[in-house]
Amino acid sequence: MLLKLKRKFSSAHRLPDYDGECNNLHGHTWVVEFIIEGETKESGMVEDFKTLKPLLDSVLPDHKYLNDFVQNPTAENMVKYIYDNAAKLLTQRGLKLKQVELWENENASAIFQAY
Numbered sequence: 509m510l511l512k513l514k515r516k517f518s519s520a521h522r523l524p525d526y527d528g529e530c531n532n533l534h535g536h537t538w539v540v541e542f543i544i545e546g547e548t549k550e551s552g553m554v555e556d557f558k559t560l561k562p563l564l565d566s567v568l569p570d571h572k573y574l575n576d577f578v579q580n581p582t583a584e585n586m587v588k589y590i591y592d593n594a595a596k597l598l599t600q601r602g603l604k605l606k607q608v609e610l611w612e613n614e615n616a617s618a619i620f621q622a623y
């Protein structure tokens with residue numbers, strides 16, 4: 509069974525190696541979609557969404573400067589950072605993080621999938 513959760517966070521970053529406007533400090537409201545795999549339990553749920561939301565939010569750098577967390581915080585590098593941190597917490601609960609998709613704006617996203 510797969511669960512999908514959508515979360516949002518806002519943050520600032522700059523891309524130090526980029527030749528263009530993204531080199532300047534700017535912000536995004538990022539949308540993150542998590543796809544989680546697990547067995548449906550006796551309760552009829554894989555895991556309560558109410559439990560998963562704060563757990564996933566805890567790894568999102570909301571209102572932070574992303575360059576403090578990831579050296580070159582492109583959408584690709586950020587989605588990997590979020591995946592790694594969320595996967596650790598979900599593994600402890602017997603859940604597998606299958607995919608994270610990070611939307612930089614409504615038209616562009618980076619996807620990291622479990623291998």
Ligand SMILES: [Zn+2]
Nearest residue numbers: 521530534536
């Ligand atoms: Zn940007």
